[in-house]
Amino acid sequence: MERLCPVPIWKCNDCLNYKRLDEFNKSYTIPNRPVQYKCKKCEKKYRQKYVENIKIKNKNYLINNRGKILTYQQKWRYKNWDSYQEKRKKYRADNKKQISAQRHDYYLKNKEKISQSHKQWTRENKEKIRKQKQEYQFKHRKKYAENARRWRKNNPERERQNRQKYTKFRRQNDPQYALRVRLSDRLKSFLKHEKGGRTSESLIGYSMLEFKNHLEKAFIEGMSWEKFLAGKIDIHHIVPNAAFKYTTAEEKSFKLCWSLKNLCPEWREINRKLNDYLPDGTRAMNLTNKITTQEEFDYWYPRCLALRLAVRNE
Numbered sequence: 001m002e003r004l005c006p007v008p009i010w011k012c013n014d015c016l017n018y019k020r021l022d023e024f025n026k027s028y029t030i031p032n033r034p035v036q037y038k039c040k041k042c043e044k045k046y047r048q049k050y051v052e053n054i055k056i057k058n059k060n061y062l063i064n065n066r067g068k069i070l071t072y073q074q075k076w077r078y079k080n081w082d083s084y085q086e087k088r089k090k091y092r093a094d095n096k097k098q099i100s101a102q103r104h105d106y107y108l109k110n111k112e113k114i115s116q117s118h119k120q121w122t123r124e125n126k127e128k129i130r131k132q133k134q135e136y137q138f139k140h141r142k143k144y145a146e147n148a149r150r151w152r153k154n155n156p157e158r159e160r161q162n163r164q165k166y167t168k169f170r171r172q173n174d175p176q177y178a179l180r181v182r183l184s185d186r187l188k189s190f191l192k193h194e195k196g197g198r199t200s201e202s203l204i205g206y207s208m209l210e211f212k213n214h215l216e217k218a219f220i221e222g223m224s225w226e227k228f229l230a231g232k233i234d235i236h237h238i239v240p241n242a243a244f245k246y247t248t249a250e251e252k253s254f255k256l257c258w259s260l261k262n263l264c265p266e267w268r269e270i271n272r273k274l275n276d277y278l279p280d281g282t283r284a285m286n287l288t289n290k291i292t293t294q295e296e297f298d299y300w301y302p303r304c305l306a307l308r309l310a311v312r313n314e
């Protein structure tokens, strides 16, 4: 023991002087000695003399022990999570300008790299991005519908043009859409002239009169055929049309989609809000297993019915 008097006095092994406790850096590893072998002054001298060597040594240590250091830091952060977040918050608040300048600087220097990695990330996470977007749109569907409605109201001419262009394109390129339009057009013309052609009967398995009676029975308060012809009421598919895939009227998929059970009148506003959403928030157009069998239809039907009720009660 080198302690000589009640005020702790420790010997420096370098300059050989006896010094006070606070003139040393602490040590936790040297047995029976709470301070380092060298006093602070001598340590400083040593550091100054070998500043380059120490830098290299430290750097090498960091490189060679990266994993160890990172896990240690991580453990520390988890253990002290609240104070760590607190510190980070404070640091960010105190150094706002500096941080944003650093970021900007980094961005300018690495523009190409950043844009490349961003592009790559987008490419690799297409599915994830699509899903997120879908979920977001479903969550905010009210707002989306409201915005779309407002836009249509403010731009009636462009809305009409867009609709024409869109329907023309779909009619020419999408047999499913063409069939759908044909049926609802037929119903409209039937309602105007009250004479249903035999062709529709063979196409869908029921006559236009039966179709009309079915819809009329399902009218809710305030609905009328005048409003239907005025475009305020849509023919609503309880399981969305987009959940089916058909190119001809002979397919089971078509028959399920256009079965009377799956059809009802709905206010245009609500029909648009429902769009082709499925009860889990995804969209029917993205459904990978389109509905082709009765069992699949029976699975979706009650769920879609519930979604419709939920949206109507919103």
Ligand SMILES: [Zn+2]
Pocket: 012, 013, 014, 015, 016, 017, 038, 039, 040, 041, 042
């Ligand atoms: Zn010393």
